[in-house]
Amino acid sequence: MIQKLIANIKKTNAPIVVGLDPMLSYVPEQVQKKAYAEFGETLEGAAEAIWQFNKEIIDHTYDLIPAVKPQVAMYEQFGVPGMAAFKKTVDYCKEKGLVVIGDIKRGDIGSTSAAYATGHLGRVQIGSKSYVPFDEDFVTVNPYLGSDGVNPFIDVCKEEKKGLFILVKTSNPSSGEFQDQLIDGKPLYELVGERVAQWGESCMGEEYSYIGAVVGATYPEMGKALRKIMPKSYILVPGYGAQGGKGKDLVHFFNEDGLGAIVNSSRGIIAAYKQEAYAKFGPEHFGEASRAAVEAMVADISSALESR
Numbered sequence: 132m133i134q135k136l137i138a139n140i141k142k143t144n145a146p147i148v149v150g151l152d153p154m155l156s157y158v159p160e161q162v163q164k165k166a167y168a169e170f171g172e173t174l175e176g177a178a179e180a181i182w183q184f185n186k187e188i189i190d191h192t193y194d195l196i197p198a199v200k201p202q203v204a205m206y207e208q209f210g211v212p213g214m215a216a217f218k219k220t221v222d223y224c225k226e227k228g229l230v231v232i233g234d235i236k237r238g239d240i241g242s243t244s245a246a247y248a249t250g251h252l253g254r255v256q257i258g259s260k261s262y263v264p265f266d267e268d269f270v271t272v273n274p275y276l277g278s279d280g281v282n283p284f285i286d287v288c289k290e291e292k293k294g295l296f297i298l299v300k301t302s303n304p305s306s307g308e309f310q311d312q313l314i315d316g317k318p319l320y321e322l323v324g325e326r327v328a329q330w331g332e333s334c335m336g337e338e339y340s341y342i343g344a345v346v347g348a349t350y351p352e353m354g355k356a357l358r359k360i361m362p363k364s365y366i367l368v369p370g371y372g373a374q375g376g377k378g379k380d381l382v383h384f385f386n387e388d389g390l391g392a393i394v395n396s397s398r399g400i401i402a403a404y405k406q407e408a409y410a411k412f413g414p415e416h417f418g419e420a421s422r423a424a425v426e427a428m429v430a431d432i433s434s435a436l437e438s439r
């Protein structure tokens with residue numbers, strides 16, 4: 132799957148991910164009204180509204196982008212219908228040729244991690260039959276439990292040719308509370324980065340490993356250090372746009388080959404129609420506003436990379 136991700140990035144010339152984090156408050160009124168007319172103001176109604184919202188955004192952007200990242204929490208909040216909308220979103224994006232990164236941030240004791248990996252990346256055996264439950268291409272993994280919490284995900288990736296992005300240095304303001312703590316003079320995030328590089332060694336695609344890392348755009352200097360520590364790992368970089376990250380902050384997350392990083396923006400793209408810069412589109416044309424926001428993001432990152 133890392134090869135498909137790289138091929139899609141080269142084809143679109145856009146090292147970006149559209150984050151499908153559909154809060155109900157981002158879904159324009161006309162979409163909500165239509166969904167509630169059919170399903171009522173219910174969990175089913177909300178799930179239909181976020182699915183229709185996603186579909187419109189995907190239809191307006193899929194040809195410009197290599198990948199999407201649905202954030203499972205945004206679907207889970209609507210219970211079982213929400214998870215059905217998650218699955219519909221995954222399937223639809225794959226039909227459109229996009230790589231799907233399931234942002235699930237899981238990680239537990241080995242046996243539990245194995246079940247998460249089965250559900251999201253693998254296949255489950257039921258009697259004589261096997262099923263692929265959610266079937267994302269990559270998932271995000273929390274490494275706090277150590278190797279035995281991560282290895283079951285790696286095992287499934289090897290079997291199914293899928294991939295991981297392991298949290299190394301997160302974009303949020305409090306990420307330093309634990310991640311920056313020094314251990315024998317080295318910050319914890321660097322130790323985790325070194326482990327990600329090791330885990331990745333036995334999981335190589337052609338030039339890059341299918342075991343990648345998450346490093347926030349909001350910490351560019353740390354990104355620069357981590358790029359060197361994990362030269363063969365793809366870095367998923369969230370924090371662009373709504374959290375303040377800009378193209379110029381991102382250049383050091385990339386390798387000299389122009390590859391190695393993929394930058395996520397969720398609210399900045401899916402709720403673009405609410406921003407002043409895209410207000411001319413109005414809520415009726417929210418998909419077109421998202422497309423314009425994708426184009427602007429790609430231009431910003433490309434010009435930063437060209438002038439480095």
Ligand SMILES: O=C(O)c1cc(=O)[nH]c(=O)n1[C@@H]1O[C@H](COP(=O)(O)O)[C@@H](O)[C@H]1O
Pocket residue numbers: 150152202234236271300301302303345346347369370371372373374395396397398399
């Ligand atoms: O794993 C992630 O994607 C992630 C890691 C991180 O350090 N920071 C971070 O914001 N994220 C996710 O990236 C998305 C960022 O959303 P926006 O701030 O709206 O672009 C959300 O889905 C977050 O859960």
